[in-house]
Amino acid sequence: MLPPLSRRVMDRRSDECLLGDSSRQDAYDDPESPFTPTFRAKSMASAKGRKRPLRTICTVLAAVSLLSFGVVLLKPLSYLDIEEAPAYSATFNSQSYVQGPPTQRFRDNLRNDTKYITSWISAGWTNDVMTYGNLIYLALITERIPIIAKFIPSHVDNSAPPFAFGEVIDIPRLSQAIGSPLLEWHEVKDSESEVLDDLGCWSVWESVQKMEPRPRGSLSLNWLKLDVSWTRTPEWVKLTPPGVGDNHASFWSLATLGFPETRSNSLELTNYPSPQHQVSIPPDDQLLCFDYLYYVGAQNAWEWESDYSPAWRFVGQHMHWNASLERLADEHARRAMNVPVNEPTPPYISIHMRHGDFRNYCNDLPLDQCFASLPVIARRVAEVQEELRTQKGIEVTQVIMTSDERDPEWWSGVRALGWTWVDYATERTEEIYGKWYPVFIDAVIQSNGAGFVGTHGSTMTTLARRRVESWHGGPTRVVKWGSPDADNH
Numbered sequence: 001m002l003p004p005l006s007r008r009v010m011d012r013r014s015d016e017c018l019l020g021d022s023s024r025q026d027a028y029d030d031p032e033s034p035f036t037p038t039f040r041a042k043s044m045a046s047a048k049g050r051k052r053p054l055r056t057i058c059t060v061l062a063a064v065s066l067l068s069f070g071v072v073l074l075k076p077l078s079y080l081d082i083e084e085a086p087a088y089s090a091t092f093n094s095q096s097y098v099q100g101p102p103t104q105r106f107r108d109n110l111r112n113d114t115k116y117i118t119s120w121i122s123a124g125w126t127n128d129v130m131t132y133g134n135l136i137y138l139a140l141i142t143e144r145i146p147i148i149a150k151f152i153p154s155h156v157d158n159s160a161p162p163f164a165f166g167e168v169i170d171i172p173r174l175s176q177a178i179g180s181p182l183l184e185w186h187e188v189k190d191s192e193s194e195v196l197d198d199l200g201c202w203s204v205w206e207s208v209q210k211m212e213p214r215p216r217g218s219l220s221l222n223w224l225k226l227d228v229s230w231t232r233t234p235e236w237v238k239l240t241p242p243g244v245g246d247n248h249a250s251f252w253s254l255a256t257l258g259f260p261e262t263r264s265n266s267l268e269l270t271n272y273p274s275p276q277h278q279v280s281i282p283p284d285d286q287l288l289c290f291d292y293l294y295y296v297g298a299q300n301a302w303e304w305e306s307d308y309s310p311a312w313r314f315v316g317q318h319m320h321w322n323a324s325l326e327r328l329a330d331e332h333a334r335r336a337m338n339v340p341v342n343e344p345t346p347p348y349i350s351i352h353m354r355h356g357d358f359r360n361y362c363n364d365l366p367l368d369q370c371f372a373s374l375p376v377i378a379r380r381v382a383e384v385q386e387e388l389r390t391q392k393g394i395e396v397t398q399v400i401m402t403s404d405e406r407d408p409e410w411w412s413g414v415r416a417l418g419w420t421w422v423d424y425a426t427e428r429t430e431e432i433y434g435k436w437y438p439v440f441i442d443a444v445i446q447s448n449g450a451g452f453v454g455t456h457g458s459t460m461t462t463l464a465r466r467r468v469e470s471w472h473g474g475p476t477r478v479v480k481w482g483s484p485d486a487d488n489h
Contacts (some may be wrong), residue, residue: 091172092181097145098188106189106197106224110286116183117144117258117288120218124155125439126459130304130311131294132165133319137311138251138296140180142258144288147183149220153436160435162223168440170320177318185224196225198274200281201289202257203230206270208238208295209247215272216292229281230291232270233257239297247295251310254296258288304462316463317470321444328433329444336422337398348398349384350449350468351419352442353377354458356404358481365483372479374413376487377453380477384451387475396450402442452476 103109110116117139121128132148139146150162165184175182205216215230239248256262263285273280303309334345355371362370381399388394399419414421422445424430424438446452446464451474454461461478468474480486
């Protein structure tokens with residue numbers, strides 16, 4: 001029998017316990033980095049110097065192929081050439097919502113007739129994506145323009161520089177889909193500015209948990225040169241009753257703080273002077289700001305897991321990849337599958353198996369009994385293949401594994417199943433493109449599967465599953481773990 005904590009790993013209402021007892025360790029956080037085994041079934045040449053395929057003729061043929069039922073069976077609509085994805089015009093020109101080019105002080109660039117909202121990140125990259133999704137949804141319901149900071153290297157090498165949101169997410173496409181402009185911080189304040197700006201913000205973190213009696217910190221504030229004076233939000237922003245051990249705030253409770261009546265009635269709450277200038281200022285009215293928005297829901301906690309999630313429906317599903325990043329991921333996937341240059345990218349099933357830090361929750365249980373075995377994973381893959389066959393008429397044989405597992409024998413088993421993976425070491429991906437890219441490429445490959453199999457309890461799996469279902473109408477499965485028979489069904 002498993003120890004109590006291992007049993008709780010499988011309990012939907014105890015997901016917060018998944019990553020231990022520290023309140024700084026976020027439930028469902030994904031600090032994993034992709035791991036590449038040092039062997040492959042077939043050698044691959046370095047990506048450096050490799051010529052990109054010419055696509056002009058292929059584009060014409062792809063258009064003609066839509067008329068052919070037989071070709072559609074081999075290459076479904078979701079696998080049309082991503083290099084020819086529609087370009088989205090700048091329906092909302094970001095420069096129309098600031099005074100002009102980036103300024104030394106952020107406030108000098110804000111328009112007097114416009115209200116804004118911002119927040120910062122403090123978790124693993126996948127959770128940070130969800131945090132920004134929550135921020136943008138909160139911007140929609142408060143009718144404010146979100147200002148989004150760069151991703152910070154929380155679980156890639158700390159030497160990696162911050163990475164712009166718009167270099168990962170297609171902002172024009174997102175902006176058009178949600179009917180609202182978006183700004184990035186480097187469009188507002190000069191990234192090279194040495195000016196330390198004063199700003200008053202709301203601290204949500206103190207009101208939703210008791211372990212840390214302080215605002216949630218973020219390295220983004222250092223990068224942006226912001227000296228924040230925090231005011232604690234009212235207790236009623238908490239989504240669940242006070243006695244419930246959960247860290248979530250309510251979207252609409254937070255939204256009320258962006259309107260005059262509730263804001264003015266809440267200004268007498270605990271205020272902290274800014275750490276550098278030691279000034280105490282109330283939360284800003286023009287630039288509404290919160291310390292941390294990962295733990296926010298409309299009705300329940302962990303709503304990104306649910307099909308009704310407003311943050312996912314109205315924002316998250318529209319956060320498509322930047323076209324350049326998507327092309328790069330496609331090139332890596334094609335080489336992993338050994339696709340000839342003159343052939344289209346075939347449909348594949350993507351897998352995400354998170355093992356790295358999850359081994360900490362196996363307690364005394366041997367890892368080969370705690371984690372789902374490869375035959376168990378293969379059973380889930382077979383279910384996805386059957387569903388694609390019966391519901392879409394697609395025969396999918398290609399399978400791409402993404403994982404942080406480091407055991408060479410495990411990877412040998414992956415190879416024995418006929419599956420493949422991206423060899424980032426042979427590709428020299430970090431060397432050529434940067435340390436962020438293996439994480440990004442894994443996420444894009446996961447999201448572009450015709451079907452997907454993931455790991456219970458991982459936000460990286462949650463987003464991949466949501467994307468495959470929403471973007472491609474693909475079947476998905478989530479593998480449970482924690483005991484030898486955890487995924488029996």
